[in-house]
Amino acid sequence: MKNWFKKASSMLLTLSLLIGLITVPAHAATTPLFTIEAENATLTSDLQVATSIYGTAKPGYTGTGFVWMQSSGTISFTVTVPTTGLYSITTRYMQELSTDGRLQYLTINGVSKGSFMLPYTTTWSNFDFGYQKLTAGTNTIQLQAGWGFAYFDSFTVDYANLDPLNPPATLTDSQATPQTQLLMNYLTGVYGDHIVSGQQEIYGGGNNGNYELEFDWIHNLTGKYPAIRGFDFMNYNPLYGWEDGTTNRVIDWVNNRGGIATASWHINVPKNFTSYTLGQAVDWKDATYKPTETDFNTANAVVPGTKEYQYLQLAIQDLAEQLQILQNNDVPIMLRPFHEAEGNGGANGEGAWFWWAKAGAVVYKQMWNMLYTELTQTYGLHNIIWIYNSYTYSTSPQWYPGDDKVDIVGYDKYNTVYNRTDGLSGVPNEDAISSIFYQLVNLTSGKKMVAMTENDTIPSLQNLTEEKAGWLYFCPWYGEFITSSANNNPTTLTTLYQSDYVITLDELPNLKVSVPSSSITPTSASFDKKTANQADITVTMTLNGNTLSGIKNGSTSLVSGTDYTVTGTTVTIKKSYLAAQAVGTTNLTFDFNAGTDPVLAVSVVDTTPSSTITPTSASFDKNTANQADIAVTLTLNGNTLSGIKNGSTSLVSGTDYTVSGTAVTIKKSYLAAQAVGTTNLTFDFSAGTDPVLAVSVVDTTVALPGALTLSGTAGNAQAALTWTASSGATSYKVERATGSGTYAAIASGLTALTYTDSTAVNGTLYNYRVVASNSGGSTTSNVISLTPASTTSTGSLKIQMYSGNTTDSSNTIAPRIKLVNTGTTALDLTTVKLRYYYTVDATNKTQAFWCDWAGIGSSNVTGTFVTMASAKTGADTYFEIGFTSGAGSLAAGASTEIQIRIARTDWTNYTQSNDYSFSSTGSSYVDWTKMTGYVNGSLQWGIEP
Template sequence: MKKIFGRVLSLLTGVALGCTILTTVPAPVQAAYSLPVNVEAEACSLGNGATVATNVYGTEYPGYSGDGFVWASNSGTITLEVTVPTNAMYELSTRCWMYLGNQGDSRLQVVSINGVPQGNFYIPNKGGWMDYSFGFFYLEAGTTKIEIGSSGSWGFILYDKISFDYADMPDLNIEPTLCDPKATLETKSLMKYLTSVYGNHVISGQQEIYGSGNDGDYELEFNYIYDKTGKYPAIRGFDLMNYNPLYGWEDGTTERMIQWVKEKGGIATACWHINVPADFTSYKLGDKLDWTKCTYKPTSSFNTANCLDKTTKEYAYLMLAIDEMAKQLLILQDAKVPVLLRPFHEAEGNNNTDGSGAWFWWGSAGSDVYKELWKLLYTTLTEKYGIHNVIWEVNLYTYANSLEWYPGDKYVDIVAYDKYEGSPYTWKTSAASTAFLTLVNDTNDTKMVAMTENDVIPDIQNIVNEGAWWLYFCPWYGDFITSSRYNDPVLLNTIYNSEYVVTLDELPKDIYGSAPSDEVAGDLNSDGNFDAIDFGLLKSYLLLNTPINLTTADVDGNGQVNALDFSYMKQKLLGKIDKFPIE
């Protein structure tokens, strides 16, 4: 992590905070502060419902600094007027104690800047004083009014200190290492490209409609974008939901994915709205059901936790569902088409860890079960089916306990965020930088963060100003892209034609890599064939470091020549395999 704005500015420009303690006798206090600001909460302007205290109804909360803390009841506010020295990103944070409920419970608090709400922040009960960041904000030079506890806050929280400083911005320099060590050459090449643009460009994307919507016109949204901008998105979103064991039917999704990648040169991403029988109790494994009797929402008859128990009907059904998707992924793998796969998406739903806020069945048993469900899917696809053309995307939110839903670095390549107005914030065309930077920090800046679904596309200038370099954006289909209610056509044109936005025509031709057409895998003596002589040359190289053609010797396409390549060559000579992994 690095500071992108010099601390030297704090020596030149102060931050003026107008503070008044509202006690029995108002005592206005004026003071000028240099960055970083770190003030006692009780030194700021307190609105009705916020009072300075040392206990609450006789209960002590030891460990505070200064003469006391600010107790914000159901409507208390803390206000700071700050003189911002320069246009930059800033962070607002506090030392606080949310004391109601059980540990892990949270309460919503609202922050406003210059009278404009910046979002809803769910502060958790940690059983004591904690440091909490309200996030990151792009502020222009001048006087800024910051209010904590604005209208809509649930209150009943204690504030000890308020801090304000330049934001500590991330490097966004991600290694192109996939979580699947056996990833295909094309998948590795795509990952390398994604990491190369991350942090300096945003890739354009668009979700297609599924299930023969738009009267079967899958190109409606894409033609709309081209008509308004003269460009096509680089990423096309698909849904594998219709490949399922219940009402499954061939809607051409897999073939369209192949066409988009192989013929158009684009990038494919896919979600998986996998359904379960609405009445799972009466369902018999293998039965076909009308789609109206299926659901992807939580249903009382389907116990998601049972998916982890091999003896249950839920587990057996999940394996049937995975098998249907695996067949399609294998078709894509054979066609050398990698996919950004986002299964079991939006699992948390509304703020929770026990499944009570879940929108989909796969999140209904809570975060612990969900993480194991994700790992089960990962290991089943990679180990049982040998699927290695997937870049794994997991959805997270930025609630108090959202990180509890993260399966772990070993099973994730990209962190996904789905942004819709009012769910939970009203972002408009802002860069949603607080959400972006929170997710970056949650994974210690080791995973790329993408806006995998959205309605309003952020203004690219806001993204540049705020350093919120989402890997890509991808509006949902229909009105979410075609209605000016969500995306103004003029701004859409500006975004698609920005130097910072990658469109389909700007993707590199070799994004998926390619082996030289005049070389044969395993041909080390350049005679146009692979045979026992080449096998002997590799053995000599491994034992004696005899010079060879390292490009053709790397038959598994992992970028190294070692004993694995020797093993593959031996297997092919013995007829145990028909082709090398790189072929």
């Protein structure tokens, strides 16, 4: 989670060490390590030793009395422990002033360990400050009044009775896939003895699309890769959803690189949900996961029939589609949905950071249960290890969905900058936060593993081992959370990664389950469509414990009992089915419930003798004086003529053609109705290959095209040609001289009277002519000579650029532009236009642009998409950048930068490699003449395509 979600007030976050999750541990020894009467501790002058309060005795105390702490004061004492480690600190107290509790602060060796709320009690009771780290030797423990007003009888320090950290490997989903169960077995096997390394990847195309940046940084520093990779399915959603490759990267990480995958789900809702129509596309800027930015009613999300419920179902469906792809590829996923719900604390959503917690703990648990049921039952997904994010507030147990729907409890640690308890500043907080760890262990009485599912600083190896902090894994957020030395000391990180305590990618075992595949015999066969030779094909299956689910030809399933039959391990493919297949290879896939599906390759032939026709080509003139029937002779070879077709249209026997024995006559009345060109007539016989008669249809009644005159002008790397209309012409072609008086066509089938040769090279002389034609003949124009020359114009500005996104295929075009005033006077930016040329690739797609940053202010940059009148090489569209009056002027010799993003609103990809203005290399500004700049409409920089 990004750091702004962690910046809660210190009061709320220090309450994370409340009593709500702690039970007083039973010490192994009958006599505690250390006990001191409160009245024997060091007390400040504003504290009193008492036996009664306002004249009312408080019997049951030990020693000579108790300490009455009112609104201020501190109680201090020292304790000597034999070794560095975790110890339990408890007090015997009474607090009868406030049912809401009274706040106190605990300090150990001068370092604050947070605030603790003493619950209301009118009898002497025990309160546990949790497990705290003490160092070998003397330690000073101090309790300071916050809201004060409590009575303290005694304090006890004892050895921590730590949970054995031996939870069962049983998953909540009894139908979990073998791969998922194997992963769970491994995790429970290393839990408590090792910590598994992890790292969250960036999402949404960050790092300029480099998803490996943090992972390569870790490897370059430590020589190791993390074992767990964090992903996020946020971009698969009903609003602005787009394919960012997350699912494929999960598959690659697990199946190809041998790692473990975990994923969160920052699912968004529309900001204006009231006016939102289900299924409507919404720009990402109009979506949010913050409860303060939306009118989405979270309470309705669990009520069937409401729009909120229907929207959440759509979101779940999008998530399920991706998880199904993982399951199909045998990939288990540790899923952490609806994370960090409680936020800053409270049972009613008052501390929520996300919309899914807005309605409080009761609704949250209903939503968790609904998601669990939908994914496991409705969508049949059994490759999930379910991770629930908890905190340690007194209200935290109220948010827990239950042991039957949670496999791992997670905690997100962000305390390097805010709410640290190690007494340091300006350095990474390498505390193992063991007290929090064991509070979360106690949340489920040790039945679930506890992981550090997000974090800034990774605890040091020394703190982890000394405090016996048995976190299952750590997983820093991306970017500066891992790479900045302010968050992680490189030396500490290297020591940790190279230690035996930390499990890295290269140390993971093979977590893939080997499923035996079924096989078939034979795997290839042949089938003859000749009636006398047709026969069923028999296949024997070796099941290896699997069962046959069906047989498919591509995506089409064969019909059991009709297309094939099964008896025991014998499958019979029916000849009636095979006879209907085309000549060639038919691949039949035997679909088994597990393992790799074998394929039977059937070579389909037809030895039936084919019929032939003579001739196979002919011509027909539509000129009335020249029209004639076409006679065709059949060689039947035992077959019969079923009919004749022109494409899919059957000719009418007796009208369009006649048959007499082996002689067929194609009637001139039919042929005269065909268009000029080639008409292919297929003779359909009862067996064998059907021969084709190709009829060249012409019409000599049309007069030759009339005369035409060609003219033209030369430009920059192009020649613009224009000609007069030629009477009777149906099309034109442009020819260019190739030398020695010969010409070659560079464009054919033209109907317009203009053409631009954009393949011309500057400084080369070209001879052009145009040919007009119809079915009766052609007419050639005069020859003109043109020499293209550069029209580059420079003046009072120039453009420098590089492409911020250099991938050939991308959903975003991201030019980084620097505009430079090369003149001697200030340049009024309202008179300036800049053009970026590209091919739009899909003309029916709506486009949008964003100015991410501009030196003259993003709001002062305008943009327009313009479709070019005629397409050029590398460009059919340009994006024109303009400036409002608020942009002001650019001083002589000064420059300003503009960062633009262009995308389709459905986020489909552009092919950038064929774009005129695109630069595939470089990450710094260079003079770029493939963008053009204009002042008052006059070209001042660059070369137009």
